[in-house]
Amino acid sequence: GAVVSQHPSWVICKSGTSVKIECRSLDFQATTMFWYRQFPKQSLMLMATSNEGSKATYEQGVEKDKFLINHASLTLSTLTVTSAHPEDSSFYICSARGVGHRNYGYTFGSGTRLTVV
């Protein structure tokens, strides 16, 4: 149990375009979802926390107008990178938490490798 599906697993886009990444909890209701990004050989940096039906809470330094997060249902959250630039190229990972979820509530998706050319 506790499976989180994230897709696409990789995407290449042109500079200036927008990219949407989806994160779905398959067998539990995700009341909270977290979005991280990871640069090569670095830590996972939390970008934002989203609760179902509410606006996302962004970490300091993360542009909310650039990284749009939607958590409209208990099983789906999306991250849209708007007007992507090469410096947005990174590995993006979502994590979902549900009520009564084990492991203190964190299951991670498999990540999305975004390359902006």
Place this chain on the structure above:
Amino acid sequence: DQQVKQNSPSLSVQEGRISILNCDYTNSMFDYFLWYKKYPAEGPTFLISISSIKDKNEDGRFTVFLNKSAKHLSLHIVPSQPGDSAVYFCAASGIQGGKLIFGQGTELSVKP
């Protein structure tokens, strides 16, 4: 401000021996600590966790030790296996289910 630190970027261990991965934190409000295993281009996989009310938690070959006074935790893997080779991250949270703060990771290599 790195609140969770893993000062060893890499560790190499012989198969069958003990692997000890270390993690330090600075925020005394952290109450929950977790260890994750991660392969490149994949999401982290949960290994083991510990609450601040405990000083040890064991699950099979994995044991996590917490020293609150020193703000230090460690993950012991015994015996180490080649399949354990991966990057290990420690993470901390201030409240159960709250946001996780990750360390920089330690790349473990277990040699046959």
